[in-house]
Amino acid sequence: MQATLPTRRQGIGKMALREERAFWLFISPWLIGFLAFTGGPILASLGISFTEYSILSPPRFLGLENYRQLVEDDLFYKSVINTVYFVGVGVPLGLLLAFMMAIALNQKLRGQTWFRTIFYLPSVVSGIAVALLWGWLLNSDYGLINYMLSLVGIQGPQWLFSTTWVMPALILMSLWGVGGSMVVFLAGLQGIPEHLYEAAEIDGAGQWAKFWNVTIPMMSPVIFFNLVVTIIGAFQIFDQVYIMTNGRGGPANASLVYVLYLYRNGFEYFKMGYASALASVLFLIILGITIFQFAVARRWVYYEGGEPK
Amino acid sequence: MQQRSLSRRHFLQISAAVAGTAALAACAPAAPGASTEGAAPAAGKTELRVAHAWDASFWPRQEEFDQQFNEKFPELNVIGENTPWGEFRNKYMTQAAAGALPDIMYCQFAWAQQFIQQGSLINLQAYVDNQADFNLEDFTKPSLVSYKKDGDLHIIPYDEGPLLLYWNVDMFDAAGVPHPTPDWTMDNLLEAAIALTKGEGQDKVFGFDGLPGPDGSMNANYLYPWGAKFWNEPEENECHLDTPEAIAALEWWVAFRHEHGVTPTPAEWGTLGGGWNGFAAQKVAMFQQGTWYTPVLVKDATFKWDLWHWPKGPVAQTTSSMGSGYGTTKDSKSPDAAWTYINDYLSTDGQIFMWASTGRGSPSRISAWDAYFESPNAPPSARVVLEALNTYAVHDVLDTVNGPEITQVAAQTWDLVLLGEMPVAEAVKKITEDLQPVLAKNNPA
Numbered sequence: 001m002q003a004t005l006p007t008r009r010q011g012i013g014k015m016a017l018r019e020e021r022a023f024w025l026f027i028s029p030w031l032i033g034f035l036a037f038t039g040g041p042i043l044a045s046l047g048i049s050f051t052e053y054s055i056l057s058p059p060r061f062l063g064l065e066n067y068r069q070l071v072e073d074d075l076f077y078k079s080v081i082n083t084v085y086f087v088g089v090g091v092p093l094g095l096l097l098a099f100m101m102a103i104a105l106n107q108k109l110r111g112q113t114w115f116r117t118i119f120y121l122p123s124v125v126s127g128i129a130v131a132l133l134w135g136w137l138l139n140s141d142y143g144l145i146n147y148m149l150s151l152v153g154i155q156g157p158q159w160l161f162s163t164t165w166v167m168p169a170l171i172l173m174s175l176w177g178v179g180g181s182m183v184v185f186l187a188g189l190q191g192i193p194e195h196l197y198e199a200a201e202i203d204g205a206g207q208w209a210k211f212w213n214v215t216i217p218m219m220s221p222v223i224f225f226n227l228v229v230t231i232i233g234a235f236q237i238f239d240q241v242y243i244m245t246n247g248r249g250g251p252a253n254a255s256l257v258y259v260l261y262l263y264r265n266g267f268e269y270f271k272m273g274y275a276s277a278l279a280s281v282l283f284l285i286i287l288g289i290t291i292f293q294f295a296v297a298r299r300w301v302y303y304e305g306g307e308p309k
Numbered sequence: 310m311q312q313r314s315l316s317r318r319h320f321l322q323i324s325a326a327v328a329g330t331a332a333l334a335a336c337a338p339a340a341p342g343a344s345t346e347g348a349a350p351a352a353g354k355t356e357l358r359v360a361h362a363w364d365a366s367f368w369p370r371q372e373e374f375d376q377q378f379n380e381k382f383p384e385l386n387v388i389g390e391n392t393p394w395g396e397f398r399n400k401y402m403t404q405a406a407a408g409a410l411p412d413i414m415y416c417q418f419a420w421a422q423q424f425i426q427q428g429s430l431i432n433l434q435a436y437v438d439n440q441a442d443f444n445l446e447d448f449t450k451p452s453l454v455s456y457k458k459d460g461d462l463h464i465i466p467y468d469e470g471p472l473l474l475y476w477n478v479d480m481f482d483a484a485g486v487p488h489p490t491p492d493w494t495m496d497n498l499l500e501a502a503i504a505l506t507k508g509e510g511q512d513k514v515f516g517f518d519g520l521p522g523p524d525g526s527m528n529a530n531y532l533y534p535w536g537a538k539f540w541n542e543p544e545e546n547e548c549h550l551d552t553p554e555a556i557a558a559l560e561w562w563v564a565f566r567h568e569h570g571v572t573p574t575p576a577e578w579g580t581l582g583g584g585w586n587g588f589a590a591q592k593v594a595m596f597q598q599g600t601w602y603t604p605v606l607v608k609d610a611t612f613k614w615d616l617w618h619w620p621k622g623p624v625a626q627t628t629s630s631m632g633s634g635y636g637t638t639k640d641s642k643s644p645d646a647a648w649t650y651i652n653d654y655l656s657t658d659g660q661i662f663m664w665a666s667t668g669r670g671s672p673s674r675i676s677a678w679d680a681y682f683e684s685p686n687a688p689p690s691a692r693v694v695l696e697a698l699n700t701y702a703v704h705d706v707l708d709t710v711n712g713p714e715i716t717q718v719a720a721q722t723w724d725l726v727l728l729g730e731m732p733v734a735e736a737v738k739k740i741t742e743d744l745q746p747v748l749a750k751n752n753p754a
Contacts, residue, residue, distance in 0.1 A: 055406045056427035140576040141511055161576040163730065248717075251575065251724040267399050269714045270423065 188222030470671025534622020600670030
């Protein structure tokens with residue numbers, strides 16, 4: 001006689017089935033939207049990257065020609081270097097600042113809620129508005145930043161019109177939007193059980209030891225999350241650079257970031273095939289970095305319940 | 310009864326099907342007569358979608374024209390759609406890809422060939438030839454240059470104007486600088502710019518704004534006057550910037566900023582918001598532009614101003630002329646009706662109504678110019694515009710398909726010259742090298 005084991009479906013009760021249906025129902029708008037408006041275009045872009053396509057005439061298959069041209073394109077490397085500079089300097093600075101602000105706002109202070117709102121607010125302002133605002137803040141003649149520098153006897157640079165200072169200017173501007181990361185850090189800090197600090201105190205730990213041995217390990221999943229998300233976002237910087245440099249990535253391509261170069265090829269030169277090849281390569285760069293981050297994360301990210309599933 | 314659960318696989322299949330249907334629906338051409346303006350279709354009438362790129366202040370004039378047209382041709386119903394100029398090309402490129410172009414669309418000289426060469430605009434030559442009262446001879450010669458393919462017109466121009474010198478009369482008088490004369494030379498321009506420059510820092514007033522950039526105006530306005538050139542016309546497949554004449558001319562221009570300090574630095578230019586705004590704010594005494602800027606000045610300027618000839622160079626007097634037009638698209642279901650609109654819109658009366666009487670200026674038809682001269686919105690020296698167009702203006706303005714790329718590639722090095730970080734001679738050598746592969750695309754196949 002053969003034993004009949006209950007299947008997974010038979011094991012699901014009515015309540016669970018209703019929950020599952022509700023789950024799919026609620027997630028469907030996003031899923032349908034993703035498949036129609038993101039997944040489809042991603043696949044189309046991949047296909048177009050193997051063609052010559054100017055929008056106005058039908059695509060002509062080129063094989064790997066766009067990718068071969070890309071390897072020989074100096075501006076491709078220039079845009080990669082500028083973007084890596086932005087990511088390499090801007091992301092660590094931004095995360096550090098966000099973490100420090102979160103720690104400060106996690107203290108029991110008067111007006112704490114007010115401060116949290118104030119620091120978070122810039123991160124929900126439209127990128128275009130931020131770019132216009134910073135265009136004025138960084139103005140070499142009338143800008144607030146150069147005015148403040150002049151108060152301490154420093155003649156400010158020409159920021160957006162200097163090949164040396166345009167990238168630092170963009171990084172400075174990006175720090176203005178760290179409120180989003182700050183809120184995530186703040187939530188993480190508030191989730192650290194108080195008893196861990198009490199236990200550390202009993203063991204004789206001081207402020208620094210508690211921070212290093214309790215806060216940092218317990219916050220490591222949050223730091224990791226913010227790191228992954230911020231790096232992905234930073235690689236795709238576009239709108240602020242476009243607005244602040246009048247769409248040119250100047251002066252002399254000193255601020256030509258990757259997506260701006262992609263946009264230039266796609267929507268100024270109408271080389272959609274080449275622009276799509278750039279998009280595919282950017283996808284691979286971000287994918288590679290993210291996989292690397294996950295691989296390395298096992299060494300420094302602490303999960304209370306063990307490895308993440 | 311067995312409970313049926315929606316499996317993940319099944320759900321994803323349904324989602325993909327819904328998404329695919331939505332995507333296919335989105336890719337389908339728009340229904341004929343679809344309008345962004347939301348006008349209801351008129352029963353029994355042929356609808357025409359016409360795409361314009363007017364600034365908001367000019368749009369009411371367009372609506373007025375269309376209303377009159379609809380009354381004049383009751384069997385037609387024109388539905389205009391207006392898009393900001395900066396967004397126009399991308400929007401209609403996308404519509405071209407989707408097979409959803411309007412019946413008639415605006416086109417600027419710089420990207421006209423992009424649409425023409427790739428078949429988005431139909432050949433209008435037969436319509437021109439068969440329209441007895443059209444009279445192509447009435448069009449100024451430079452106005453027709455950018456709009457042909459194999460000798461046939463694909464776009465009918467509505468304007469074509471030279472780049473001329475705007476000058477602030479009050480500033481000239483206050484500084485005791487003699488007014489420009491018909492014999493004005495480039496040296497006179499520099500002398501006046503030096504005399505008109507005054508103040509420091511935020512209070513500085515610049516004598517002139519308009520240094521050369523590697524764009525459509527570089528040849529005729531900045532190099533031809535010295536007997537030099539950037540690119541060759543009409544092929545646009547060679548760079549001549551590294552010749553001694555070109556280097557001498559560009560060094561003369563760059564000295565405006567680096568030696569004489571009479572023109573804004575890039576940072577100062579950014580603060581002023583460009584030549585137009587600087588001139589309107591009386592921070593710049595002279596700048597270079599076409600007549601299409603005059604209605605703004607007529608409306609807003611609180612000072613006396615005028616237009617004048619572009620000065621003579623050591624070798625020649627030349628300036629760029631440029632313009633725009635309208636064409637019938639490949640997606641038009643009613644090309645004959647579209648021609649009826651274009652013919653009426655760009656007739657002498659149409660041009661007088663739209664461009665001459667409003668002071669916007671530079672109509673493409675010679676017969677519309679008298680109305681421009683009489684317009685209260687035209688500058689005092691409006692006749693100078695036609696004189697320039699008829700004598701020394703040339704339409705040598707980078708109008709091949711890869712014009713934008715030529716400008717961008719050269720600009721990356723030219724920026725360094727304007728910043729004072731690279732000498733002209735070194736920069737033009739690099740630009741010439743960088744441009745070879747881009748210009749080579751214009752070689753005959």
